[in-house]
Amino acid sequence: MKLVLLWTDVLVWSLVIVLLLWSWVISRSPQIKQLWRTIFKSSVAMASSVVLLFYLFFTLLDSIHLRLALPHEAQQSQSVAYEVEMVSLLDLIFAHNIQHTERTYSAPFATVEYTSSIMVNKEGKTVQVNLPLKYVSSNDDFMDKSLVALIMGILLSSLLILLHIWWREKRRFTSACKEIWQGKSMLPWRTAYVTFMLLVITFTWLYILSYSYHVLGTDKVGGDVLYQSFKSIRTGVLIGILTTLIMLPVAIILGVSAGLFGGWIDDVIQYLYTTLSSIPGVLLIAAGVLSMQVMMDNHPTWFETTLERSDLRLLFLIIILGITSWTGLCRLLRAETLKISQMDFVTAAKAFGVSKLTIIRRHIVPNLMHIILISVVLDFSGLVLAEAVLSYVGVGVDPTMHSWGNMINQARLEMAREPMVWWSLFSAFVFMFILVLAANLFSDRIQKVLDPRNNT
């Protein structure tokens, strides 16, 4: 077994480390801590951040890639040989779903195929029947399994919740439990725990039933839709987070320098983003993705596995999206910098002989922080949706990569069938909807707390 780091894995894990470092910095400053406390005082923010963390958890699970060693009998030489494809931890969890590939479409919880096939039966007659599915048990134990899943979900989530309370409040464990139960704790932990419990129960229910059913049905080639939906989480979240990370420094540096220095610097930056934003975004992205595709086709030796190949394509897509989407934020930041640099406190700093760089760092960027944070969270949901649109158009992620956009793209033809195959689109929609809704609700709260115009 060998751990493999893809490019996007490196970025995701370094982002996690940066986030942890940042929260450590925050925990040292009482004022910023207080600000985040205010954000989380709203139960909506608490619930949506739990949902976001849930999605992040699956992203991280899917970002640990392994190459399993081939079994001993298959090995020819002394050195350990590895399997051709790499798998992530999430793949291991859903291993049974990958193996249980059916022949073609089947509806959620169905026991037979969705389309009827023509067969010759025992009596020699030609009949049209819906063939039974290969990997679905025929005995009807739906209720029993659901009950087991429910109990397991409750037990698992309660255990985790109790562990978390114990970790936070070691000294006064029982009284803390009581406070949370009655909803009297400082932060709305009760809402968070209820959301968490619901998510865990839903997941265990889906997971346990996925052993004996195709919970969300199968696609055209018999692939399990539940597995695809979970795999798509990584693609969506990565595009949402990493694109903003690439866009941010460009937008901040260019926006602030345009606003503060003025003159020809301002002119150049303004011409740059005016030009860039007057070219249709889809056109730029399509051109970028296609030229990159040609390059990758010409160098097939670069990649050992198809996963590496599609991963690089994802990374390029993220970079291209980042390059094309900084203009909006840059424009906002330039205007705000212009305003702030005329404020008296900046004049006071100049009168103190404070250097330009320090003025930017200490006076301008902190006062832009609310705009940056708000636009990051807002852009996140926009980018998740953009991935779906781009994949639909055909210039998104690699077609072999699982993504909600690809699922929707396939569903385009399925919707036209009679009878309609709705579950692919439905699953992609629900998974994406929950993520985007949570992100939007969270950004609303952040906007409300951080925007200085709102707390007069």
Next chain:
Amino acid sequence: MSSILTVKDLSLNVGNQILLERISFEITHGEIFALVGESGSGKSLTSLAIMQLLPEAITVISGNICLKEKSLFALSESQMQKVRGKTIAMIFQEPMSALNPVMTVGAQVAEVLQIHLGLKKEVIKEKVFSLFREVALKDPETRYYWYPHQLSGGQKQRVMIAIALACEPDLLIADEPTTALDVTIQAQVLRLLKDICKQRELSILFITHDMAVVSEMADRIAVMKDGKIVEQAECKDFFINPQHPYTQRLLSDINGTKVFNAQKRENEALLKVENLKVHFPVKKGFFQRVVGVVKAVDDVSFSIGKGKTLALVGESGSGKTTIGKAILSLLDEAEGIVRFEDQNLIALDNKSLIPYRRKIQVIFQDPFAALNPRMTIVNIIREGMLSLGVGPKGRVAQDNYIEALLLKVDLEASHMHRYPHEFSGGQRQRIGIARALAVDPELIICDEPTSALDVSVRTQVLALLEKLQIESGVSYLFITHDLSIVPMIADEVAVMKEGKIVEQGLVADVMQTPKHPYTQRLLASAPKLMKEIP
């Protein structure tokens, strides 16, 4: 005389908080009734209640408002619509935001006439012209087609008055109508209001914070404090014999300590400004060609002695603030000589300026814009010390130094880790003063430090500045548009007009025997309290 408006026992609440408590007053036909108070005392709320324009969150607890014996609370919204504009009209503080920027001013007046009187087009136009003539707007035929941005502040306020008068109301509510205007314009608008009141025999509810304006305008006065009317009297009695302690304090705050520093102590000059010119280039077109210059400051010379205060007086746009910035060496366009301790600051580059940055500091007008909202007080004050290397070095020692500084400007040392938004306007201004003092300057440029503050707070801040001057011998360049505070703070005064100094000299000389016609006009326009009028 019959009463136009009666307010009886009016109380307003938002939630459990009392905003107005049992307000009662009466306005009779043809009189100017003034409602005076500091910000937050409930003046504007009262006027909104009369117009029935209160925000939803505010509930009327008790009381009644009667317009000619008809209760306004009993009217429906559509009936009230007719009362607004037709019987009661209103003019606001900010004429810029009260006029629609995309409509010609004539059309805006015509609109009101059409809605309320339903006249024919030609008749309306004639009526607008006559209204414009009445409010002394020159050239009504051409002004009719102008947009608000083409008019000056005073002219806009005249248009507002014309709109208010359009439907011949019985009561005019004027909510701080002259606060945003310069002194000379203010005097004209006030005179206009008074004339209209007399000619049309209408009543005016005049809301203001400025006692001097009241004493010139009002027939009767009510003083508000914390949602209550503390005193109500005839104008004459009011200024001669104020009853309530709050009123007495207010009046004494305004009169100030009028001790003219008549003798000119021969101090050496700390700062000498010679032939200072600031010409801003006007750039146009694709390649930013220079097509002209704006002479913001044009050939100005003055000097400030050690431990002295020079007041720089002028109306908005006269270039006062630009001079302040030029002395701080924040303008690249400045030409001439700014001599500070025998060193011409304008000739220095940024690096060699640093020792002088310590010696010249600044206090700003707007206490809300002057402090970085994302920094704690202690960090705001520390910034200059760090940048210029003044004061103790270690963090703890600096904290102690800042603590002492806060006590010096009458703030509590325990507040040092708070953020600016937790403080009131006056407190913020003290923080601004502490920030300037932190680097131990020899000259502080005070750019209208009191014009955003209430009268009583203003007096405190001025007293603080004076105390600091006596203690540390710092000099002030005091930039202001308010002539009334000049005698309280300054030793010398320079009057500016359109980038030039038209007159300068000792305060006593300039204030009592002004020589230049502009100074004479300024002094004549400034509203004065009853007491001084012989």
